[in-house]
Amino acid sequence: MNVHRYRDLIVGVIFLTGSIGYYLLSFQTPKSEIPGDIGNYFIPHLIALVSGLLSLMLIASSYLALRQTEAKPQKPAESDADTAKELSAKTRYLPVVGTVALLFAYIYALEPVGFILASATYLFLQFNISAPADRRDAKAQFRYALTSIVAAIAINSFFVNIFDVMLPQGLLD
Amino acid sequence: MMDVFAQAFINVIQPASLGLMFLGVGVGIIFGSIPGLSAAMAIALFLPMTFSMGPEAGMTLLVSLYIGAISGGLISAILLNIPGTPSSISTCFDGAPMAARGEAAKALGLGIVFSFLGGLLSFIALIFIAPPLAQLTLKFSPIEYFAVSIFALTMIAALSSGSMIKGLLSGMLGLMFSTVGLAPIDGSARFTLSIDSLSSGFDLLAVLIGLFAVTEVLQGVERTLSDGNAKVIALQKIRGFGFSMAEFLAQKWNLLRSSLIGIFIGILPGIGGSTSGILAYIAAKKQSKHPEKFGTGIPDGIVASETANNATIGGALVPLLALGIPGDGVTAMMLGGFMIHGLTPGPLLFKTNADFVYGIFAACLVANVIMLMLEFFGLRIYVKLLKIPKYLLMPVIIVLCTVGAFSVNSQVFNVWCILLFGVIGYLMVKGGLPIAPAILGFILGPLVETNLRRGLMLTEGNFLGFLERPIALTFLVVAVLALVVPLFSAYTQHRRSTALKPA
Structure with a gap:
């Protein structure tokens, strides 16, 4: 359909x-x-x-x-094009579904695991879901891991120290 | 009035306030220049940060973000041929061809200077229009407020892009969510599904962050796979603003006309910067001696578009400040900023907190100057930021959204809400439903219900009593016309096309 x-x-x-x-x-x-x-x-x-x-x-x-x-009257070529479109739609929406599932797990883990650990893990996995297929090699993985850790720590420090926001510390408490 | 304005101006140019404005405008330009990020998203992310600030500082930051983001869209429109924000769509028409033939610096210079001038004229209009309008609305009873809220809601739904039915359905969805929690007047719990966290309803910030920021991120995730590497056009050395005084003076009527279009469109609810930019572009083309050159890369196109979209800002702030009614998604965010600090924009604010209102006027003028400076001197930095891959940027924005939602009341419930509203927003976009009417419905819902119930108490339950008040009647008639006229014209068009078809 x-x-x-x-x-x-x-x-x-x-x-x-x-x-x-x-x-x-x-x-x-x-x-x-x-x-x-x-x-x-x-x-x-x-x-x-x-x-x-x-x-x-x-x-x-x-x-x-x-x-x-x-x-x-429908042209026969149109239905082929529709099938091709639907196939590409499936590959398009898969990262969106993956992102929603990952966000669900991230929010669930936020309090027990803590903001820094949960955010760093979420960021690393999300980079892998969102990045184009040709940017998932070992070098890219190292860059994603580093970016995830630095971003999670920087955001935590910025909000906790400058804006006095109480973020869940979880396992690092 | 002048004393209050002078004092407000002195407060705004204090180092702490200036620092906030540089931060707001700078971040706003980044959000405006990167396609996929928007002014609404920037304000949604920064709203929670204003919790720990005073209302003046908070609103200064939000106004600066708004001005920076609307103007920032011109950078990618000219250098990437992709509008950074919908407001800059028509900037692409002539900006990109100019950049392609090696005149990027001149195109950017024109865009920056005329963004500044469009903004400046609109803020002057705001200063002169909003206070007398607020004075007039002091006489409003709940009946007039009900009529104005219905008018704003109907206009934004009817004028939103795509089908009018879908625009109205989106507004209805927002109204439905607004009824969750304690009912106005008697405070009974409604639609809480026995969930304690829902007893005070959905938090405005969670709804705003979810529907604007998370929805855009989910769309961004979908797009990153199809996005190629955008080619950024290199910048040559810039001398001055890249154009001569004669070229500047040649645009004086274009500047005036486009500013007026921008201000007028901004004041009307439901029509945003993208429409004003396109309308000003069309008007400039019609008035031009060489309309055939439009679209091939001429300064007039950039001037019309950028002047009008920045002039929309001042116009959009008029109904927000004078009536407390937001006209679009971004001003709805600004209303959220007021609410966070327990302030209600509208006529009473002018009476009780005149220094605060004039502080916003002063902040608009100063932030506009900062925008000119930052875009001129920091252009090369913003061009570099365009190269950051979106698949790295979007997840970081999600983490910032999480912090924003959590900081509302240190509860994970609000973070769940942003996910819920993010998914709802994404499904709405996929279903072809505009988001802005839902936001307006959510914000205006309690206003509509409270004022209707109070108004009916005044008229002793007589609905016809609402039609006996001239101002309320005018707004209600315009609201009905906004719904009926497009339906009627669609019907006559349909009749005409079927009559033309051969039997």
Whole structure:
């Protein structure tokens, strides 16, 4: 499936689901006791209603646009190009997914391991995820390791000593 | 007024304040000049640092970052043919061709000087427009504030790039997140999902850092693989600013016209420096005796673009300071800076903290001069910084974001929030949704709800009472028109195109 082609439809469905969920959740809010007040429901209900309507408009307009595109005869070469595009998309998004996973681990380790150690490890691994394939040799690894350690220590010293920020020290405490 | 302004000026030129301004402008230029980094990201990263400063020092730093970052975009626009910030898109049109034929120094000189002049004229306009406007808004009741907030939100959603429906949906998402935590008026907990850390809602800083900085870093990670090694054009020896007095004087009408466009666009919510630069470029081309030369590398194009995008800064500060309503993502960040120090921009600030407001005016003027000096004398350093690989820069920015989020209240919860909002922002970009309306929705949400509820208490629950007040009615009508006019023109265009098609 070409995700890009169905992008607006997907966005519309996600927002519609979110709007319904938000509307249902708003009923957990306690009522306002202040006389003359419209209450705590009003704005959430209005937001849910408007975003629900906008989602339906987006779904309808993207559905109509899709029908118009499908009505036109498709060139066979186009589908090959689409497959090639999707393959390159997979290689493009892999570093993003890797970065999010790495960030998850970094934040999780921040307090128990400490800022300096967690940041230096994160930086070293992130450099390896983000760097182009031809820049991951032994010489580059040494440079990444050095940069990671120096950057983590420098940022820690700068914020702790100059801005009095209390960063977690973890294992180095 | 003059006494307060003179005192504010003396405070701003103290060594500590000047040091902060040099730091802010210098870092701002770096963020502006490196494609992928932005003014919003610079301010998001530096906001937490202003915690330990006084409000005057904090705002001085933020204003300096803003001025440096908007102007810095011209360096990469001319030397790399890639705009450092969206504001410099139209600088590429003539800057890059001039650099390619060996006139990089002249192009940069023109860009720097006219950035300075555009900024200067807009700050003068700010000083003269904001105080009387604030005086006028002193009479605003919750009803007028509700109408102005709706107007700002609608304008930014309707005028944001791409589809209007998506702009509005983005604003709705921001509004949804703004309702998490304690409700205004009676303080009941809403949408907290029984998570204690959510009882006071999402922290503004975490949302700003996540949606602007982390989102841009995730996009940067995606782009680094496709980025080749950008070729930086070498600089020749620069004499003076690289252009003659006659060439300077030839641009006087272009300077005036582009400044006015920049200031006007800046005041309107929702339209930023990129639009003002392009509009000024088009206007200069239309007024020119030789429009065919535009795009081939002529000074007029650079002057129009750089004058207008810097003039937008002063314009954008007018609604922020006079009404407390941010017009775009960067001024939303600045509003965050006020909130951190417990200050609410708007008419009351002019009355209770006039010295502080005039301090911001003075800081704008001085930071503009510092920008001229740093860009002129430090140009070769900034050119070298363009060569730092983005795959080394982006992860360091993530670590700085982490420090920023953690320092809000020394809790890892806020760091989780920046990851959450970073991922949401990235998915929004992939879904073609603009980020700025979400930020505005998040900031304006509590304002909209509080003022609506208070306004309804004033009118005893009568919604039509909102339409009986002329100022509120005007803003609400303009907000509705901003939504209806584009829809109507799209509909008539669609009708026309279907009528033209053969049966």
